[in-house]
Amino acid sequence: MADTSESGRLKQETAIEKLLRRPEIGSFVVMLVIIVALAIASDGKSFNALGLKNNIAIIAQYGIIATGAAVLMIAGEFDLSIGSMIGFAGMAMSMMLKWGLPFGMGEATPITAFIITLAMTLALGWLIGTVVVRSGLSSFIVTLAFLFFLRGVTEVSFRLINKSTQISGLPDYKEESWFANLLGGDVFGWFYDLWFMLGGNLNRRGEQWVEGFDARFLWWLVIAGVAYFFLSRTQIGNWIYATGDNKEAARANGVPVNRVKIGLFMFTAFCATMFAACQVFDTNTSDAAKGNLMELFAIAIAVVGGTLMTGGFGSVIGVVFGAITVGLVANAVFFIPAIDGAWFRVFLGGILLAAVFANERIRKRITGGI
Amino acid sequence: MAEPYLRVEGLVKRFGPFTALGGVDLEVFPGEVHCLLGDNGAGKSTLIKTLAGVHEPTEGKIYIEGKPVEFRSPRDASDAGIGTVYQDLAINQLLSVTRNFFMGRELKGPLGTLRMDEMNKIAHDEMLKIGIDFSDPTQAVGTMSGGQRQTLAIARAIYFGAKVLILDEPTSALGQKQQMGVLKTIKKVRARGDIAIIFITHNEIHSRLVGDRFTFLALGQTIGAGTNAEIGDEEMRRLMSGGAEMGDLEQELAAI
Numbered sequence: 001m002a003d004t005s006e007s008g009r010l011k012q013e014t015a016i017e018k019l020l021r022r023p024e025i026g027s028f029v030v031m032l033v034i035i036v037a038l039a040i041a042s043d044g045k046s047f048n049a050l051g052l053k054n055n056i057a058i059i060a061q062y063g064i065i066a067t068g069a070a071v072l073m074i075a076g077e078f079d080l081s082i083g084s085m086i087g088f089a090g091m092a093m094s095m096m097l098k099w100g101l102p103f104g105m106g107e108a109t110p111i112t113a114f115i116i117t118l119a120m121t122l123a124l125g126w127l128i129g130t131v132v133v134r135s136g137l138s139s140f141i142v143t144l145a146f147l148f149f150l151r152g153v154t155e156v157s158f159r160l161i162n163k164s165t166q167i168s169g170l171p172d173y174k175e176e177s178w179f180a181n182l183l184g185g186d187v188f189g190w191f192y193d194l195w196f197m198l199g200g201n202l203n204r205r206g207e208q209w210v211e212g213f214d215a216r217f218l219w220w221l222v223i224a225g226v227a228y229f230f231l232s233r234t235q236i237g238n239w240i241y242a243t244g245d246n247k248e249a250a251r252a253n254g255v256p257v258n259r260v261k262i263g264l265f266m267f268t269a270f271c272a273t274m275f276a277a278c279q280v281f282d283t284n285t286s287d288a289a290k291g292n293l294m295e296l297f298a299i300a301i302a303v304v305g306g307t308l309m310t311g312g313f314g315s316v317i318g319v320v321f322g323a324i325t326v327g328l329v330a331n332a333v334f335f336i337p338a339i340d341g342a343w344f345r346v347f348l349g350g351i352l353l354a355a356v357f358a359n360e361r362i363r364k365r366i367t368g369g370i
Numbered sequence: 371m372a373e374p375y376l377r378v379e380g381l382v383k384r385f386g387p388f389t390a391l392g393g394v395d396l397e398v399f400p401g402e403v404h405c406l407l408g409d410n411g412a413g414k415s416t417l418i419k420t421l422a423g424v425h426e427p428t429e430g431k432i433y434i435e436g437k438p439v440e441f442r443s444p445r446d447a448s449d450a451g452i453g454t455v456y457q458d459l460a461i462n463q464l465l466s467v468t469r470n471f472f473m474g475r476e477l478k479g480p481l482g483t484l485r486m487d488e489m490n491k492i493a494h495d496e497m498l499k500i501g502i503d504f505s506d507p508t509q510a511v512g513t514m515s516g517g518q519r520q521t522l523a524i525a526r527a528i529y530f531g532a533k534v535l536i537l538d539e540p541t542s543a544l545g546q547k548q549q550m551g552v553l554k555t556i557k558k559v560r561a562r563g564d565i566a567i568i569f570i571t572h573n574e575i576h577s578r579l580v581g582d583r584f585t586f587l588a589l590g591q592t593i594g595a596g597t598n599a600e601i602g603d604e605e606m607r608r609l610m611s612g613g614a615e616m617g618d619l620e621q622e623l624a625a626i
Contacts, residue, residue: 233484234478234484235478235484238469238476238484239474241462241464241469242462242465245464245465246460246461248458249459249462249473250462250474253460253473253474253475254445254473254475255473255474308464312463312465313464363464366463366510366512
């Protein structure tokens with residue numbers, strides 16, 4: 001006789017009930033509310049041609065690093081070094097572009113500057129991950145150390161080599177280099193062309209107003225898409241969830257827990273590097289303070305997106321919704337001049353707290369109240 | 371008599387000056403339940419951890435099908451067909467039944483993607499074989515009862531080739547009804563005939579209900595062994611309390 005009595009106690013759910021149990025549902029509803037509220041309050045300005053471009057630009061920035069932070073959180077670790085890593089990567093790239101490659105290897109091109117920078121940040125990610133798994137210390141404290149360390153290295157390097165903590169007036173590499181254009185140029189021009197053809201997207205002189213989105217929009221979609229695919233459809237994804245839920249159980253079943261974690265610290269370093277590269281090639285500037293506090297935004301967005309602080313649970317789709325929500329509110333001040341920009345932080349604090357409570361309820365429901 | 375699948379001879383395990391196991395012998399046969407009984411600190415955990423490849427024995431030999439083996443890691447033991455179901459079950463609550471079932475040993479398609487439908491079906495069928503019809507293997511393990519989780523862990527060990535199933539106090543943290551469910555599962559695995567079960571328990575009644583053979587440990591020594599028929603109730607109680615006579619204990623208690 002099959003023991004159906006207990007599994008039978010699980011209520012059969014309708015499609016709607018199943019939908020309501022999805023981890024993304026909370027962040028989705030909040031996002032809808034914000035979109036509608038913002039459209040009304042800004043008199044539609046936040047979603048006109050330029051408004052949409054500017055909003056997407058900041059959403060994509062947040063989205064890129066929040067994806068990295070969320071996947072790492074699902075595996076049970078934090079990375080507080082994301083913001084400093086952004087500053088470090090931006091510094092490394094712009095300095096190579098201005099002063100040439102290290103060790104007298106000659107002039108830098110956007111590609112070589114990017115690749116050498118990425119090699120350094122991935123190595124740093126590997127180092128952070130290795131320190132965390134080998135020492136068994138909390139990633140909170142290890143990455144906090146790297147937050148200070150990397151920010152300090154960035155400033156010191158700037159002053160030693162550049163005599164100033166900013167670089168501005170780099171040539172516009174987008175003009176000649178396809179690679180720089182891929183990171184800092186425009187994408188999805190067809191969207192705005194289509195909008196123009198349909199009679200919208202007009203400036204005051206009646207010409208096409210906006211040409212395309214910032215390239216980081218594309219990179220955000222790529223990074224989020226790849227992360228989604230790996231998390232939900234592949235063995236690596238199962239390992240990531242298993243590592244974050246119960247590390248010892250995962251290890252007992254042969255999951256290479258340490259390699260998973262080190263790999264994900266490298267992934268957050270990669271996301272930070274992409275953030276910095278898009279910024280450098282878009283604006284042709286860099287600054288030692290770039291990326292400040294971004295690690296906290298990334299974690300906040302991951303939590304607003306439904307990722308559990310304790311690991312083992314979360315979804316990339318939810319983080320996409322979270323990034324849209326937080327990005328829109330961060331930008332709202334530009335479209336509604338009457339409000340004080342500091343309300344953004346009030347809002348973020350409130351929604352973060354609400355999200356933590358909501359996530360805790362989800363976790364209890366899944367684990368049967370433990 | 372059939373050859374034992376697993377044989378342990380004079381197993382000694384010392385941790386520094388402390389002798390956890392002082393020469394234990396054990397034989398387990400396919401299609402039998404071998405109950406390992408003993409008080410806390412008797413050495414049961416050390417014995418199973420040694421069999422599972424977590425500890426290396428200080429002295430003594432382990433034989434699989436008559437051939438001596440040495441386990442340097444849990445992986446070696448599991449490759450040799452020893453499947454250990456620990457008390458914490460090595461299960462992730464937030465993951466689905468299927469994802470737990472295949473954790474670390476996922477079935478992959480050509481692009482490295484998970485063959486989810488196939489895995490769902492296998493997880494469902496394997497659990498059904500030993501007694502639970504869990505209709506939706508995509509549900510999180512957190513929604514399962516303790517007994518069902520045991521079944522999941524046991525089904526997983528068997529599916530991945532366990533010939534010796536070590537169950538570490540599988541009934542200890544469960545309610546009455548679920549304990550019976552686990553005993554039913556043990557019986558079903560036993561009925562397959564090809565798997566040897568080592569059942570660690572504190573519970574005399576449970577071991578009587580499913581056990582074929584008993585080994586009693588106390589202070590790292592084997593203090594008694596025999597088949598279900600050979601060991602009487604009185605003898606069993608004496609051995610379970612570490613060899614002390616019940617009468618002596620009664621006297622001691624009366625004197626307080």
